[in-house]
Amino acid sequence: MSTQNAEVSANNIDKKSKVLQRSAFAKDLIRDKWMYLMLLPGVLYFIIFKYVPMYGIIMAFQDYKPFLGIMNSPWVGVKHFERFFSEPQFWDLFRNTVLLAVYNLVFFFPLPIVLALMLNEVRSEKFKGFVQTLVYIPHFVSWVVVVGIFYILLTTEGGIFNELIFALTGTKIAFLLEPEWFRTMIVSQSIWKEVGWGTIIFLAALSGVDLQLYEAARMDGAGRWRQLWHITLPAIRGTIVILLILRLGNFLDSGFEHIFLMLTPTNRDVGEVFDTYVYVKGLTQSQFSYSAAVGLFKSAVGLFLVLGSNWLAKKFGQEGVY
Amino acid sequence: MNYDKTIGNKIFDGVNYVLLAIIGLATVLPFIYILAVSFTSPHEVAKGGFILFPKEWSLSAYEYIFSTDTLIKSLGVSIYITAVGTAINLLFTSLMAYPLARQTLRGRQTILLAVLFTMLFSGGMIPTYFVVKAMGLTNSLWSLMIPNAISAFNLIVLKNFFQQIPDGLEDSARIDGCNDVGVLFRIVLPLSMPALATFGLFYAVSHWNQFFNAIMYINDNNKWPVQVLLREIVILAQSRIGDTGFEETEIQPLTIRMAVIVFATIPILIVYPFLQKHFAKGVMLGSVKG
Numbered sequence: 001m002s003t004q005n006a007e008v009s010a011n012n013i014d015k016k017s018k019v020l021q022r023s024a025f026a027k028d029l030i031r032d033k034w035m036y037l038m039l040l041p042g043v044l045y046f047i048i049f050k051y052v053p054m055y056g057i058i059m060a061f062q063d064y065k066p067f068l069g070i071m072n073s074p075w076v077g078v079k080h081f082e083r084f085f086s087e088p089q090f091w092d093l094f095r096n097t098v099l100l101a102v103y104n105l106v107f108f109f110p111l112p113i114v115l116a117l118m119l120n121e122v123r124s125e126k127f128k129g130f131v132q133t134l135v136y137i138p139h140f141v142s143w144v145v146v147v148g149i150f151y152i153l154l155t156t157e158g159g160i161f162n163e164l165i166f167a168l169t170g171t172k173i174a175f176l177l178e179p180e181w182f183r184t185m186i187v188s189q190s191i192w193k194e195v196g197w198g199t200i201i202f203l204a205a206l207s208g209v210d211l212q213l214y215e216a217a218r219m220d221g222a223g224r225w226r227q228l229w230h231i232t233l234p235a236i237r238g239t240i241v242i243l244l245i246l247r248l249g250n251f252l253d254s255g256f257e258h259i260f261l262m263l264t265p266t267n268r269d270v271g272e273v274f275d276t277y278v279y280v281k282g283l284t285q286s287q288f289s290y291s292a293a294v295g296l297f298k299s300a301v302g303l304f305l306v307l308g309s310n311w312l313a314k315k316f317g318q319e320g321v322y
Numbered sequence: 323m324n325y326d327k328t329i330g331n332k333i334f335d336g337v338n339y340v341l342l343a344i345i346g347l348a349t350v351l352p353f354i355y356i357l358a359v360s361f362t363s364p365h366e367v368a369k370g371g372f373i374l375f376p377k378e379w380s381l382s383a384y385e386y387i388f389s390t391d392t393l394i395k396s397l398g399v400s401i402y403i404t405a406v407g408t409a410i411n412l413l414f415t416s417l418m419a420y421p422l423a424r425q426t427l428r429g430r431q432t433i434l435l436a437v438l439f440t441m442l443f444s445g446g447m448i449p450t451y452f453v454v455k456a457m458g459l460t461n462s463l464w465s466l467m468i469p470n471a472i473s474a475f476n477l478i479v480l481k482n483f484f485q486q487i488p489d490g491l492e493d494s495a496r497i498d499g500c501n502d503v504g505v506l507f508r509i510v511l512p513l514s515m516p517a518l519a520t521f522g523l524f525y526a527v528s529h530w531n532q533f534f535n536a537i538m539y540i541n542d543n544n545k546w547p548v549q550v551l552l553r554e555i556v557i558l559a560q561s562r563i564g565d566t567g568f569e570e571t572e573i574q575p576l577t578i579r580m581a582v583i584v585f586a587t588i589p590i591l592i593v594y595p596f597l598q599k600h601f602a603k604g605v606m607l608g609s610v611k612g
Contacts, residue, residue, distance in 0.1 A: 025428070028426070028428050029428065032421070032424070032426075032427055032428070032502070034501045034502035034503050035420075035421035035424060035427055035502050036421070037503070038417045038418070038420060038421050038502065038503060038506065039417075039418055039421045039422070039433070041414055041417055041418070042414055042415075042417060042418025042472055042477070043418070043433065045414060045418075045468075045471050045472055046436065046437060046440060046472070048453065048457070049450070049453060049454075049468075049469050049470075049471075050440040050444065050445070051436075051440075052445075052449075052453050053444065053445025053446070053449035053450040053452075053453050054443070054444070054445040054449070055445075055449075056445055056448075056449030056450075056452060056453065057445055057446065057449055059448070059449065059452075066452070115345065118338055118341065118342055119342065121334075121335075121338050122338065122339070122342065123335075127339065127342075130346070131342045131343070131345070131346045133598060134346040134347075134349050134350050135345060135346060135349050136598065137349060137350065137353075137591070137594060138349055140527055140531075140590050140594060140597060141531070141587050141590050142530070142531030142532075142533065142549050142586065143531075143533075144531075144533050144549045144550075144552050144553050144556075144557070144586065145531075145549075145552070145583055145586050145587050147557055148552055148553075148556040148557055148579075148583050148586075149352050149353075149356065149583065151556055151557055152356065152556065152576065152579060152580065152583070153352060153355075158576055160355070160372055192348075192349070196349060223330070224330070224331055224334055256534075257533070257534050260534065261553065261557060275447070278446065278447050278448065279447060282447065282448040282451070283447075283448070283451065283538060288448055288452075291447075291448050292446065292448040292449060295446030295447055295448055295449075296446065298446070299443055299444060299445075299446055302443075303442055303443045306442055307442070
């Protein structure tokens, strides 16, 4: 073989490897053609119902008219945001949202921990399982049913609670119409529906505790409360911290469906939150761009809070969720 | 756990058991009360008092709600969207989860990230409404099934589940001439029945319970699912007192309202034992980590 030939063949090999590289990509695509075909419906779903609405957010910077569409509606910059932040109602919404979140944090958050600890102290597996079976049920019924049940039990017209209160005090309390009862109602309904379900994650953490630790503590003369304090609680401390942080990440999510159902013309002043405001302005009053702007404000703050809380969770040495 | 049988411990246990029993009762008593009252004669209900077992049985509430076809229609709608919607959920979710479980698939990470991002940020109610409208889905039952065809969370958990299935099983089918679609339907899905049952139950419960999409997308009250009807009869009729903006909806007698609640809840209570068997597994099936 001459040197020239060798050069040519080397050149060829070089070209070939490039072709090979490219064709490796093409080959992978061809090999996985059925895979991509299967991905197609899901990818289309996420594009159409998740990403196109994200693109649609630009209507918040327009005066969107449905007959003009996104392409032709006039741009107005941040007009809607300026209006929203200068509305006196902005502070009402802010206060209502934050107050509900704080109420939830103070009154709801500790309860699943307490209930899980109580269940953990039960020696009879049968009794424990039975109570668990009962307290998980309300998680699966709809908010409509939960709110409906509260309406029926608490109404001033024949509701069993008001009959009782009337028999004792001679007066009735309009729990469902009086604005001052609104937050109490929301939090109690959340407690009734979700506390039992909330114990699952703590019970899972508790099931991993080494029983020998209790044994050793007892040898050292630790009583029941001390065992609870020094062994059981530290075992779920990490879980408590991460759930608390995640809860802060969802601070603005006050449970839209729930609040929507509980809102009445009389309690709107204390009950209206960002999400319900978006619904009222957007879909019942057709102020599309304005309500999209409010929605964007809420999603952006929400994203910031979730990422921030996740960062915080990692700082605490917990695995982040995202 | 073992504790010394001191008096203090006995009191602790006693109090703990009693409190737990009360908590357990507080969760189920409202259901029992509502079931009992719905079967009680209006005459006994009118006398008031707490009824846990009817003295005078009566089916009049049920006769009444089945005398018109309103409830029957909305039950039909709910059953339809639950059955068809869940089938769509499972099909779409598994079709997408399986390719994403293949580590060598090009573009996999990009798609996973894009899916994850939708859990953090969304276009919000108004832009989503316009997309559903532009797709021509409004006022059709599809608007209750297609816009939530895949839950990003379920998708990722199912993907993680698929990853745990040993590759050897899939390879042997491939050697026998099966393509990837065949492998999914003949090997992977049959092996994943417990996981599919779990996701199916959770999807089904969420379809049965949904009401807000119907309020947003459906105007025709012949197409209302049972939850929307329930809201109309039990909540709106009462909360509109003193509100002039709405047409006065007649407040139905207590027994009738309760009978409607029973119908909106019973399917959940029927599947609950199955749910309970699966959900502990379902919750722990996999982590969100890609």
